[in-house]
Amino acid sequence: MDKKIELAVRRRADGICEYCRFPEVHSELRFVIDHIVARQHGGATTLANLALACGFCNRHKGPNVAGVDPSDGSLARLFHPRTDDWRMHFQWDGAEIVGQTAIARATVRTLALNDPMQIDARRAIILCGRTLY
Ligand SMILES: [Zn+2]
Numbered sequence: 001m002d003k004k005i006e007l008a009v010r011r012r013a014d015g016i017c018e019y020c021r022f023p024e025v026h027s028e029l030r031f032v033i034d035h036i037v038a039r040q041h042g043g044a045t046t047l048a049n050l051a052l053a054c055g056f057c058n059r060h061k062g063p064n065v066a067g068v069d070p071s072d073g074s075l076a077r078l079f080h081p082r083t084d085d086w087r088m089h090f091q092w093d094g095a096e097i098v099g100q101t102a103i104a105r106a107t108v109r110t111l112a113l114n115d116p117m118q119i120d121a122r123r124a125i126i127l128c129g130r131t132l133y
Contacts, residue, residue, distance in 0.1 A: 001033060001045060009033050013052030018081035019061070020097065020113050021132055022054050026125045029055045036080055038063035051081040056118060060111045067110030069102040076106035092132055095122035 010031075015024040017031060024031045034053035037043030040063045053061070061078070069076045079089055089104035090097050097113045099105035108114060122132060 005045065005047065005050065006033055008047055009050045009052055012047075016052070017054040017057055018051040018086075019053055019057040019079065019107065019111055020118065021086065022056075022118070022122065023125065023130065024052075024054070026121070026130070027054055031055070032058050034058050034061065036082060037065055041065060048082055056115070057111050057113070064110055067106035069105045070109050071102070071105055074102060076102040078110060079103055079107040095119045095126060095132070 010033075013031075015031075016022070017024070018034075031052050031054050034051045034057070035043045035045070036049050036051050039045075043049045064078060066075055066077045068074070079086070084103065089099065089101045089107075091100055092098070096119060097108055099108045112118070126132065
């Protein structure tokens, strides 16, 4: 990937995973550049289709562009960091991410955003005084 594009994505995200909002500074692993619409589906390597993602979110998202809303079993597209506002779709309940829309609930499920290990990691940084946003 072009270094200029990668740097622009990293600067824009300000060190925060654009899916789970985890800060890279508290991660042992460097965050990756995610194709929001995977190359497998024709997604371009452009700023409009790239997001900064932690390894956990990136691994669970894979090439998925949709998931199942567990509240009713319907199919919903995944959260799109470039076109969707995180706060319009998700809320915090302590260290847990609560989906407010079908898109958010499908994303929480598909990306396993509330995996117990992820919640523990968020609790640890909250205890250190960091605010999740
Ligand atoms: Zn993440």
